[in-house]
Amino acid sequence: MKIGIDRIGFATTNKYLDLDELANARGVDPNKFKIGIGQNKMAVADMTEDIVTLAINSTLEYLDDVDLAKLGLLIVGTESGIDQSKSASLFVKEALNLPNEIRTFEVKEACFGATAGLMMARDYVRAHPNHTAIVIGSDIARYGLNTSGEVTQGAGAVSMFIAQEPKIIAFEEGHASYSEDINDFWRPNNFKTALVDGKYSTEIYLKFFQKTFDAYLNQNKLTADDFTAITYHLPFTKMGLKANRLAVAEASEDSKARLEENFEYSTKYGREVGNLYTGSLYLSFLSLLENAGANLQAGKRIGFFSYGSGAMGEFFAGELVSGYEQYLNKELHQQMLSERTKLSVAEYENVFTETLKDLPEDIELSSDVTAGKYYFAGQNGFARNY
Ligand code: CAA
Incomplete structure (x- = not known):
């Protein structure tokens, strides 16, 4: 039975910051951010945007195509949750009018949360062939003003509808996992911004990529040449570029250019929104699908490298389904990115500071969201209202 992604939706915030302007304000050469880090803009969430709103908005994109009678599972992966107890997925379920009979919960393991959900959904659909699942990765990445991680913030959600005989990509059996208990990135309960050892985190990410990629190749008797593209968790695109160089080093001359070009296509959206944490890998996949054009053909194998700090890594793969192009919303996504409101650095700093404040017990907020x-x-x- 083929199981995979049947539909995919994406949402980001209404506001963004241009990283050239951030570089100038912080006294940094703009090329450090554009080339050294590999980011152009970052999404900025205001008080009225959180992981629930992003999750809802990303799923609304395709919900009309879902037969709700068959939906059995809704999972939200996040590491920027809005409650210590209640799952964000319950707010999402309510807003989307999903059946009360579905199983729904939130998953956490840093940026790996959506992949954990995706793998559970794959197994669920295999065990319940007449049922389908929705998996959402939704996050807001906040490191703080004037920190070295500031340029690698971002926000957004990717929502995936998982079904048998999928229209976009069918996953291969198996996966290669690797984990270790380390402190490269974490956010204690009393912190609103993340703590990170960025260089150590890159080192571990690359180590986990190599381990899981090699294990997957061995497990499935493949080589790097068997992939038309590999997509990565992209906290910032330079991190993925370093992993892609490791993959390319194992490829033949014929495959190198293809893997490098497709990597560039997979970074296009990430460069514009920044780190989505759990959604980031799946935004790379969406970016590849919507930007690679003739470089991507149905029947080809795409690799996925998922990484969650702390740390957990996983490599898996899938085969593109014939006609996948018809199920994408490229124009909608490009319009969404181009219609965002640009903030000055001062406006971004104000919005950022506001979002870190504790809210009173009762408050009504109005929004300029689309x-x-x-x-x-x-x-x-x-109790939160949406
Ligand atoms: N032109 C071009 N390139 C330049 C440049 C210029 N003028 N100036 C500097 N550079 C290059 C540097 O050479 C360097 O390149 P390499 O990485 O190839 O060596 C790059 O720009 C960055 O320079 P620095 O290392 O000096 O930058 P920094 O000290 O400011 O730190 C960072 C950069 C480590 C990425 C920092 O921004 C950071 O810590 N960010 C957070 C990282 C992060 O998100 N980690 C978690 C990842 S996994 C994840 O998402 C976690 C999860 O599960 C939640």
């Missing part, structure tokens, strides 16, 4: 999209409308007795 009409038709969900926003966080405030809370009563600390």
Whole structure:
């Protein structure tokens, strides 16, 4: 039975910061951010945008195509949750009018959360062939003003509908996992921004890539040449570029250019929004699908490298399904990115500072988010309203 991604939706914030302007404000050469880090812009979430609104908005993109009678599972992967107890997925389920009979919960393992959900959904659909699942990776990456991680912030959600005989990509059996208990990135309960040892994190990411990639190749008797493209978790695109160089080093001359070109296509959206944490790998995949054009053909194998700090890595792969192009929303995504409101550095700093404040028990918020999209409308007795 073929199981995989049948539909995929993407949402990001209404506001962004141009990283050339951030570089100038921080007294850094703009090429450090553009080339050295590999990012152009970053999404900035205001008070009315959180992981729930992003998750809802990304799923609304394809929900009309889903037969709700068959939906059995809704999983939200996140590491920037809005409650220590209640799952974000319950707010999402309510807003989307999904059946009360589905199983729904939130998953956490840093940026690996959506992959954990995806693998559970794959197994669920295999065990329940008449059922389908929705898996969402939704996050807001915040490191803090004037920190070295500031340029690698971002926000957004990717939502995937998982079904048998999928329209976009069918996953191969198996996966290669690797984990170790380390401190490269973490966010204690009393912190609103992340703590990170960025250089150590890159080192571990590359080590985990090499381990899981090699294990997957051995497991499935493949070589690097058997991949038309490899997509990566991209906290910033330079990190993925370093991993792709390791993959390319194992490829023949014929495959090198293809893997390098397709890597560039997979970074196009990430460069514009920054780190999506759990959604980041799947945004790389979407970016590849919507930007590679003739470089991608149905029937070809695409690799996925998922990484969550702490740390957990996994490599898996899938085969592109014939006609996948018809199920993408390239124009919608490009319009969404081009219609965002640009913030000055001062405006970004104000928005950022506001979002770190504790809210009172009761508050009503209004929003300038695009009409038709969900926003966080405030809370009563600390219970959130959307
Ligand atoms: N032109 C071009 N390139 C330049 C340049 C210039 N003018 N100036 C510097 N550079 C290059 C440097 O040579 C360097 O390149 P290499 O990496 O190839 O060596 C690059 O720009 C960055 O320079 P620095 O290392 O000096 O930058 P920095 O000290 O400011 O730190 C960083 C960069 C480590 C990425 C930092 O921004 C950071 O810590 N970011 C957070 C990283 C992160 O997100 N880690 C977690 C990843 S996994 C994840 O997402 C976690 C999860 O599970 C939640």
